[in-house]
Amino acid sequence: MSITLNEVKRREKGLKIIKDKIETDGIDSLIDLTGLAGGFDITPEDISLLETYAGPAVYEQKVQELGIKHLGGEKILPVNRTTSGIVAMIIALVKPGTKIVHFLAKKPAHPSIPRTAKLVGAEYEEYTNLDEFKIDDNTSLVFITGTTMDLEVISVEDFKRVIKQAKEKDVIVAVDDASGARIRRAVYNQPTAIDLGADISVTSTDKLMEGPRGGLMAGSTEIIDKIKLVVNQYGLEAQAPLIVGMIKGLEKYSPERIQEAFKQKDELYQKLLDKQLNPQTTPTGFMFKEEEIKAEVEKRGAKVDMDADVIATVYSMLLIDNYNIITIPAVGMPGASKTVRFDWAAKDSDKLTMDELVSAVCDTFDKTVEVCKNNDFESVLYN
Known part of the structure; x- marks a missing residue:
């Protein structure tokens, strides 16, 4: 759109x-009733630490612990929006002239994915039918949307089939799990995207949880560090006030x-x-x-x-x-x-x-x- x-x-x-x-x-x-109300449930003690260096020094370890518990993976990267994480991920991992392929339950995908594909000079294809889904030799990244913008959820079986095809081609798998990290798991008892075999997962910290509008990314230390470099270069990192809000949201989530x-x-x-x-x-x-x-x-x-x-x-x-x-x-x-x-x-x-x-x-x-x-x-x- x-x-x-x-x-x-x-x-x-x-x-x-x-x-x-x-x-x-x-x-x-x-x-x-949007499901996106979010929140900043912070205390006076938290406010005293909302400085450029003090905040990150104090809150980094806590957001790592809670984020890994919520999403899995080895390392967590807080970003100022889920979109920011997706943009940084594609810039870090996709070379010009290669292709991004995307599987989701129903179109359209979140616009940040095709827009950033165009930004880096990559081809982009979406699939909603696994019988048609294919990964070419020049594919550099496979995306899966765990839950669409209208809360349509893909099955664990489809998750696994897409990931299996990607692994056979040695292609990195990223999951846009903006609300899926809650819906898929709480309602359908699905594993985390990382536990299903994905390399990267990103979620929104305001969707169906009482956190601020921000993004939380999980994956291996090696991949997260590559993305973190781009995040810092482009000013996409979450600042201390956002991170403490994420921590409070993760602590309260049930x-x-x-x-x-x-x-x-x-x-x-x-x-x-x-x-x-x-x-x-x-x-x-x-x-x-x-x-x-x-x-x-x-x-x-x-x-x-x-x-x-x-x-x-x-x-x-x-x-x-x-x-x-x-x-x-x-x-x-x-x-x-x-x-x-x-x-x-x-x-x-x-x-x-x-x-x-x-x-x-x-x-x-x-x-x-x-x-x-x-x-x-x-x-x-x-x-």
């Missing part, structure tokens, strides 16, 4: 609505909340079906893809000439404005998926009942219909 200036401006509008809500009703009035949401999602899904809605389930909730949002609005009587991603953003914006419920399309980074996803594992789900959430979902469809009928997109998205 290409990034447009309009996406940037829509995100600014979404953040403005949130700012106004905080100023009027306080931050506790917000209900963040799979039980994710597992409980997995158990409850069927009850929530049935309540939506009873309202004649037809969302897709996720491991920890439900979602409406952008085309499904548009189709539901049209079913309710609106004639829609706008693209589906715009309608999904309108829906997400109205959820914040009317119900204080935050979903990704209104506030996510430009280029991110416009799927409207409700994560019942998010800690803010405690702020409302299932029936209250279902009522908000239904009412927001009606409000989106009115916006479409009145052609009122500008005021919702930008003004």
